[in-house]
Amino acid sequence: MTRVLGIELRRSAAISTAIILLVAGVLLLFFAEGIEFATGWMQLAMTQRLYLAVLWPVAMAAGAWQARREHRSNVAELFASTPRPAAHRTVPTLGAMAVAVVCGYLSMGVAGGLWIIGTAEYLPMSVFVVTAVGALALIAAAWLGLAVGRLLPSPVTAPALAVAGLALLLLIPGATRPRGWLALVFSPIYEMNMPDAYTTVPARASASQAIWLATLAIAAVMLFAAGNWRIRVAALLPVVMGATLAIAVMPHHDRVVNAAIDPVARELVCAEGEPRVCVSRVHSGLLPEVTPKARESLAILAKLPDPPTQLDEDTTTYLPEIFPPWEKDVVLYRVEAGQNGHLGNETHALAEMVSGAFGSPPRCEEYAGPDEKLAAAYWLIGREPVADDTYDAEVISTAVELWQNLRKLPEAKAKAQVIALRQAAQNCTVGDGVLPRSKR
Structure with missing residues (x-):
């Protein structure tokens, strides 16, 4: 046969x-x-x-x-x-x-x-x-x-x-x-x-x-x-x-x-050494690419009072709705794989990680918008926000405007407003005018 x-x-x-x-x-x-x-x-x-x-x-x-x-x-x-x-x-x-x-x-x-x-x-x-x-x-x-x-x-x-x-x-x-x-x-x-x-x-x-x-x-x-x-x-x-x-x-x-x-795919896998950097198990192959940028972002955020001390992947899912534990000293970062299998949006990963420090707890009604978070993140990094496929042109344009307004302020005052934005985001009390906006 x-x-x-x-x-x-x-x-x-x-x-x-x-x-x-x-x-x-x-x-x-x-x-x-x-x-x-x-x-x-x-x-x-x-x-x-x-x-x-x-x-x-x-x-x-x-x-x-x-x-x-x-x-x-x-x-x-x-x-x-x-x-x-x-x-x-x-x-x-x-x-x-x-x-x-x-x-x-x-x-x-x-x-x-x-x-x-x-x-x-x-x-x-x-x-x-x-x-x-x-x-x-x-x-x-x-x-x-x-x-x-x-x-x-x-x-x-x-x-x-x-x-x-x-x-x-x-x-x-x-x-x-x-x-x-x-x-x-x-x-x-x-x-x-x-x-x-x-x-x-x-x-x-x-x-x-x-x-x-x-x-x-x-x-x-x-x-x-x-x-x-x-x-x-x-x-x-x-x-x-x-x-x-x-x-x-x-x-x-x-x-x-x-x-x-x-649930196993959502479990965190952490890199050796400090500060702690963790990604989900499904993205564990990207951990060597995430870790250097994550630790660089934590070093930048160390300029703030009571800064975050670790970065974890944001494993939020919306169907069903499951959120990772919320902790003020942990930055959450959404890890995405690019079409080549490696870390996606690698050029802007540092800014995304720094902006994660201005995130809010789940189901927060008054939270910082993406333009505010980017403006604060790029002010801490020390360069102007650049175009990113993740955001539309209007968000980037507003972020540049807010960043420029921060740059016009004395450093101490600008830093105070960035700190205020982070505290308001964590407390779900972000309103209009936390960051200085140009008069229309």
Whole structure:
């Protein structure tokens, strides 16, 4: 059987299918919407799942194309007349297509992994589960394509199936409203877009999807190998059973993935030495890049009375709403990975860290605006605020104006106003006029 499988891999559409999936997947990863997976391994796994929107229909079309081989060669009656069991004829084809789509999908992941392997150090087991479900989705798609291609051996079957597969994935969310969790059962791409640094896929969600996809694959095998209508009708049984079980396993609330947070990914990992600098575990690979700038910012802030003594990553999430502990002597800084996997916005990181000292406790109603925080931070640094992609032009313009007004004051008075801004921000009492503004 192994020899037969090897021949099938060489002579069938398997190798070309794997190459198509690999090329399409890599192009999607790196060029579709920018490199959205640079934060870490879970983000890569979820981004791969998102692009099943394209790969899943391609796998279905490849299966349908492969299924026409016997019809094109006019050997169906010859094979049917041989005494060999049907499994001997179908298993190599099924195996070859499964190997092809899995290899293409995993190779796509390897290409993305090579991009982030130097900085992505946090690798939870759930990454392998999410990837395995994605591979299972492609196996089900390829086998379903084989089944449909054998039932409808027409040249238009493959392209029509690709269009139908894409339409199905896009229509599932609308068809299942208002039950968003139901879309997650039947769609391997739902809620996989733009994952946050701490996002994860719950085990129950992956289990539900795996059940549905496995039963769909079983039904496809039955259809592909069926020799009569009774077996084809019986193929509906695993579909119904799988859907029922998958629905029972999936948590019955919306935003199952969007609201799922990995608490281990949020845990702080600290650099050696003092002052203390910590980042979340998912960003632990960026700690060597964050630490020098963080300690430089703490040295600048030492000019203030009762200055902060440590810098931690701001691990705030808003869905669900979770805030890190608030301490007056700790600066919170939002760590972001750039598209190259290294520290994002590195040019302006120092100013961002210094401005973090003018932050306010969670749910504070009167807090310092970004223009005020930047003006105070750049006054302490000793240079004019510069344009930053993080802020719009109006914020930068106002920050420059406030910084210039501070520069016009005697140093002692300017420092007093900067100190007043920090105290007001910490006490949630920031109002108009804390920093001097030009008269309009």
